[in-house]
Amino acid sequence: MSFIKDLIAEEMQDAEFRAAYEEEVELTRKEQERRQQVMSAVAAIRKAQHLSQQQLAARLKVSQARVSQMERGTESLSVDSLLEMVDALRGGIVILSPEEIGRLGLEHRLVMKGKMSNKVAEQAKKSVSGKLHEKATTRRKRATAE
Secondary structure, eight states, X not given: OHHHHHHHHHHTTSHHHHXXXXXXXXXXXXXXXXXXXXXXXXXXXXXXXXXXXXXXXXXXXXXXXXXXXXXXXXXXXXXXHHHHHHHHTTOOOOOOOHHHHHHTTOOOOSOOOTHHHHHHHHHHHHHHHHHHHHHHHHHHHHHHHO
């Protein structure tokens, strides 16, 4: 093991290697942070539905320990696994364009947690209902004009 440590220490003397290594460490940290944000949101949805990890595990046909690892972000999930988990929670995933995020007045984030997700949902509902109301009003005006 000391051979590997010595080799890495020697390579770290090279500025180009050190920069590439530090960049890789930062990318890995950001990826882990994003994974934890997504899974924290999934855990919040589970808790809001008053489901235990054991109950969710039964729906997914996996162990409670695996659900725990998923929620903590310590297990790397495939897109299929994430979608299965969201489906088991009878939820959905919404992807907004930067324009929609701006129009809805949302913060530019990957995931909104806790009360923020409720705020996002409420803003989205208001935006959609506002647009529907606007369309209905426009249709009524057109019908009245005809």
